[in-house]
Amino acid sequence: MELKGTSREALLDYLCRQLDTFFPDGVSCRGEIERCLNEGLARVGHCIDGVKMWEKGRFDYLHSTQYTLFLYYLANTLWRAGGDPRVCAKLFYLNKTLNGIDLFYEIEMPKVFFIGHSVGIVLAKATYGEFLVLYQNSTVGKNHGVAPVLGEGVILYPNSAVIGRSRLGDRSFVSQGVTVLNTDTPGACCVYQGPGGTVVTKPPKHDILADFFRL
Incomplete structure (x- = not known):
């Protein structure tokens, strides 16, 4: 999947900077996020491919709805993998802060x-x-x-x-x-x-x- 206007590493940096800004507790989330990032991107990519109005095979981190879905899938992927629940909570809270949605990471949403x-x-x-x-x-x-x-x-x-x-x-x-x-x-x-x-x-x-x- 193409990452519009960014790369995998740049997206990881971008997300970690967001988390550090909103939750300045000095605890790094980078390692936890990096190990689940590929699967989170694969899941949001599958969802994007199923939506008629979106270009297949392309994720835009500045498309607010696509980024909303990405934050949910990433948090849920991390939770499924037994990751740090505090990082899952930060991703959930970031989604709530940026996008005004209350979608907890333990909820099993559709693939599309x-x-x-x-x-x-x-x-x-x-x-x-x-x-x-x-x-x-x-x-x-x-x-x-x-x-x-x-x-x-x-x-x-x-x-x-x-x-x-x-x-x-x-x-x-x-x-x-x-x-x-x-x-x-x-x-x-x-x-x-x-x-x-x-x-x-x-x-x-x-x-x-x-x-x-x-x-």
């Missing part, structure tokens, strides 16, 4: 997903299917300790939320401002808010997911 705008996104430890689409201020949260299950190809439009014992079927497209609370959706549907907070579903007019991904 897309973020429209990262600001205000909050994601609980839930189940996430492939080809997920997230927009600003979307939330996936627990209710009384129970987390939702999102099927493949779910889209959460701005200011939407999926909470609690909810199971969203494949290709459920949750419209702007809609809250799905302890409710299931059948899949292959657009989800709207009905009277009294109920959920109403209608079939989509076209294959919305194909607008986002190389399926």
Whole structure:
């Protein structure tokens, strides 16, 4: 994969300088990050290749969404490898600081997903299917300790939320401002808010997911 405007070593330096600036505790993260950097880049590269609007085989560290995904994949890769949890936490916190997203490194996200705008996104430890689409201020949260299950190809439009014992079927497209609370959706549907907070579903007019991904 091509690293636009940088090299592997320069990217490593750039990231370490960011961490040292925001978390000036004198503890170097370089060794931990370097041993997982290649896998983190491979994972974000795979994700980029699956998104239709992005050029395949090219990662731009100044593309805010791509960098958001990179920081998550790197932190998650380090955690999977049994790395220092304090370094994982710094990467999580850096992502939250720079991009306004609350995406903890222990959460298992899809191999391919897309973020429209990262600001205000909050994601609980839930189940996430492939080809997920997230927009600003979307939330996936627990209710009384129970987390939702999102099927493949779910889209959460701005200011939407999926909470609690909810199971969203494949290709459920949750419209702007809609809250799905302890409710299931059948899949292959657009989800709207009905009277009294109920959920109403209608079939989509076209294959919305194909607008986002190389399926």
